[in-house]
Amino acid sequence: MAEATTDLRVRLRVLRRDFRLEVDLTLPAQGTTAVFGPSGSGKSTLLRAIAGLEPDAVGSIKVQGDVWQDEHASRPAHWRETGVVFQHTALLPHLTVADNLRFGWRRAGSPSTLLDQWIERLALAPLLQRRPESLSGGERQRVALARALVTQPRWLLLDEPLSALDAERRAEILPFIEAVRRDAGIPVLYVTHSVEEVARLADHLVLLEAGAVTAAGPALEILNRADLPLALRDDAGVVLEARVRERDPHGLLTLDTPAGPLHAHGREHVAGARLRVRVQARDISLALQRHDDSSLLNLLPATLVALTELPGGQVQVQLDASGVPLLARVSHRSVERLTLRPGMPVWAQIKAVALLV
Incomplete structure (x- = not known):
């Protein structure tokens, strides 16, 4: 495949005293790419490096030929056109939900229709005048999703967005993440250690183990391979x-x-x-x-x-x-x-x- 046709080309290395991440990946332009692996495998480090939040990352990142990072320079995180949602939402506690959403929306210069659209699609209208501390975990994640989406990112990066939620809250928010996957029209990088989330959401799958890629490809092909470690888990x-x-x-x-x-x-x-x-x-x-x-x-x-x-x-x-x-x-x-x-x-x-x- 020619370099100009790839959506996200990632060649990165992160070296620390007790950890090494080394990846060479081409992530597809459509749908949701899940990055799956055990704790400590490098999933969140990879996402943070793509977002421009990992100072130890060296290598190159290109988005359809647009260079975000190479050996000469690294574009700052706020210039990488990513929307990032972490496990802990980091909403501004002194602002209402409405003001949290407007904060990112104004900085991105997005149309007002986009703000209204995601308020409706993520069912946020009843929450707009409340502050983050009064929201449930699932409600906070919906607000964080909307805040990321109203900036019109080229990539949406989700770092284990459901891992801090109990089973009931996860079941509550999964349909909203499915709606984002279906309606946003932008590629999603989704970090998780849950096979259930991968099975439900992923179009493409990357398996990480000890900082290295063990398999990558269409999600159902990878999930259904009997020769990979997934097949030996208790929930295989x-x-x-x-x-x-x-x-x-x-x-x-x-x-x-x-x-x-x-x-x-x-x-x-x-x-x-x-x-x-x-x-x-x-x-x-x-x-x-x-x-x-x-x-x-x-x-x-x-x-x-x-x-x-x-x-x-x-x-x-x-x-x-x-x-x-x-x-x-x-x-x-x-x-x-x-x-x-x-x-x-x-x-x-x-x-x-x-x-x-």
Whole structure:
């Protein structure tokens, strides 16, 4: 790919006494790029370096040929046209929500319609006269998102924006982040250590480990690879693209997926809606024959591809369901009892209540 066509070209190195970050990445111009890895892997350092907030970073950063940093100079953070939202929102405590939003909006010289637009899309109108200390964590993050967006950034940088929130607040704000992803029309760099957030939001995925990139590419391809460390985590699984066929009166969705039809409980999606469904390895059981006399609603024919021994007497089972990879976790005893081996046909059984949509 020619240099002029890349959106964000990053070649950076950060050296400290006990840490080294070294990356060479081209991040796509569209959608959301998630940077995922354990604590200490360099995720936030990478984001801060792109934003111009990391003085130890050396190398080059180019945005569609526009040089933000090279060996000769480094553009200051306020000239890099990024909107940054951190885990802790850093709202100005002495200002109301309205004045916090106007602060960045005036400095950027953005049109007033943009301010009104994000107040509406992030449902901030009831909060405008309140001060930050009176807001919940989720409300503060919505304000911080709007404050970043009204500056018309070329990139939106989100550094673990949900990690300080409890499960209820995370569920509250995720739809708003999805709205930003859908409506903002600008690329997003999203740092997280949550597989759930990656599965739900990411179009592109970068895996970091000990300051180095271990994999990068389309999110679903990376998430579903059995040869990466993600596949060995306790919450390992795959993510499938799905389309809602119908929703029954009790909230049970019928989903069309490349692996076959699935039933799941979730939010009130309408027929025709497209979404992602996450199938965790620990939620799949295996059978040698189809069983219709149980409470399990999801039964997928599959071929066993490979078996991998795991600690604690567990075995990871790689499956192929109509060309789609699946992972299952079973006990070593189950492998012996069913005489499981590569190449044999099996049925993957999944509880509808276990699926994450």
